[in-house]
Amino acid sequence: MTEPTDFELLELATAYALHAMSDVERADIDRRVAAAPSAVAAAFADEVRDVREAMAIVSAATAAEPPAHLRAATLAAVQPDSGRQLRWRTAAFASAAAAVVVGAAAFGVGVLMWPHPTQTVAEQILAAPDVRTVSRPLANGTATVMFSRDRNAGVLVMNNVPPPAPGTVYQMWLIGSSGPTSAGTMGTAAVAPSTKATLNNLGSSTALAFTVEPGNGSPQPTSAILAELPLR
């Protein structure tokens, strides 16, 4: 028998299938479907399936070829790594286009060297369902962060970023509601053609920013932000 609430549930199957509801409401629907009589749950699943099949056909109307370089970057994602198990690495750093791993860097609090025994943290991030990628130009190169809110951590890769001027360092800052917190520094020797690092404890920070700081770094930024990567 279909209760009024069951009817309400079925009414929402289309919006559910189109991903047209908030995460909170979707979780609520999942719970209600799981608890609903099997006939209602089956009707809900049928509707969701049919909507998705229809939209799969509709995708013919929006089909568009991606840039050719995306294929190599995507396939590289699943290449086994000689000597290391970090399958996702190459793809993760897609925008880094076949970067050579030369990374060796001395970092301050919150940033660990790569490669490092905490490699599994990086692996976890790159395999996390909520993994996100953000790239921004930095000096003449590119800074890319892959991060996961679930894992509360990120992996930073910098490509073709020139070393800072002698006597200065690049300093990374996690920007939160209470302002910037240092996430470590990189001196001239630390910046290679391809530099990688793990960022632990993203907390509630909303961006990763870079500045040039004198000496071995500063407690707070003293110069303009060179690049800011939104962590959203």
Add this chain to the structure above:
Amino acid sequence: MTGPPRLSGDLAALLRRVAHGDRQAFGAFYDQTNSRVYGLVIRVLRDSGYSEEATQEVYLEVWRTASQYDSAKGSVLAWLLTIAHRRAVDRVRSEQAGSLRESRYGAANVDPASASASDPVADSAIVGDERRRVIACLDALTDAQRQCIELAYYGGLTYVEVSQRLATNLSTIKSRMRDALRGLRNCLDVG
């Protein structure tokens, strides 16, 4: 009929191989589906940089979760595009800065017929029988139904947001969305 008929069987076989870690099959799977995935993602995100990143995330998810695909729940193409759509929409929703979202809101009012004439994404799309059939089916919807699909599916709005944006009550929006999909399914012969 689900997806391109020529491909659906191939895709299921390829995906089974991908689930066993077959990288060659993964490449073939990418080749057969990337224009669908990228085209949908860029239609939602309207930015090639974001779309490349999101497309790559979609295929990583495919590689990771291929073994979880359940044919009882639908075709491979529907499974894949559900992943792609969800990733694109989640990214849009997390862009709180607003500029991307605002420009997309504006774009969301364009109807498919004029969009296909003026939209560079649609211009570059493969013109085929299936595409023409889909556009004809979208055109057959009422303007209000089409607008609902545009705002929710391509614009990334929740049905509650659609109702606010159109200043129309929730139950009307829910049934409009359902009727739009019912119309599309009938026209496309699904279900």
